[in-house]
Amino acid sequence: MHAAIQVLADAPVYLTWGWVSVSVPNLIAILVTTSLLVLALVLPFPKGRHPKGRHPKDDS
């Protein structure tokens, strides 16, 4: 646990490709956000159920 905290507290490692420079923590945040967006678009949404003996159409 202490080792993990130390890694977080240290100066971040930067990755550089030409003019692109990004710190590893920022890259992780970007990848997590992008993955979440893609998963939200492709994962199937669970089918809901109506309460027993009642249907929304009954209200109208």
Next chain:
Amino acid sequence: MSTDTVRAHQAPPTSWIGRLRGRLERALPYEKLLPETQPAYVASWIYVFGVLTLAALAMIVLSGTVLAFEGPSWYHTSRTGLFVNSLHFWSVQLFFLFMVVHLAGKFWMAAWRGSRAKTWITGMVAFVASVGAGLSGYTLQTNFDSQWIAFEAKDGLNAVGIGAWFNVADLGQVMLVHVFFVPAVLVVIVAVHVLLVRIHGVVPPIDAAEVEARAAHHGREPGEVG
């Protein structure tokens, strides 16, 4: 309802309060304010991120209220205080994560379609106000990290000409801005944003007609999910 009351409701309004009530009743009837069903296309994970952002905001306000009442000497030293402080911090991380996914989803969906420009604009204003809330919060950590953030921000704020009245190096001012001004503005903007979503409805995806037809084919009524 008595006959007099019915007549009073049907009569044209004579004051600005009556006119305002009429406008609100027409724009936001109870069925729109608290709907029981949503269109079939809302059954997608991408539509969950708006409410997740709201849940994270509620957690931020709740934990922030506890921090405000107990004070820095409690949340910087006691174990419970450090826990609530961390809860506040991580709620903010989730708030921004969910909000950015919500924003990206709505951007690619062109969510300003169908008279929803104001909904889009209030969302964007809420995003900018959240950045202000985040900045003032980061500078309240009172550590080397917050010191660095404050002095980087100070240069930026001076450059745009507002550093004279919003001074991030003034801890007392930043504290009051963070615990009162920014949350009040943010909560009002978010409330307007949510009401606009209720008035205009959730934005349909670009292929909404196809989704609705598919839902109808599978035995569900168009315009129904749940």
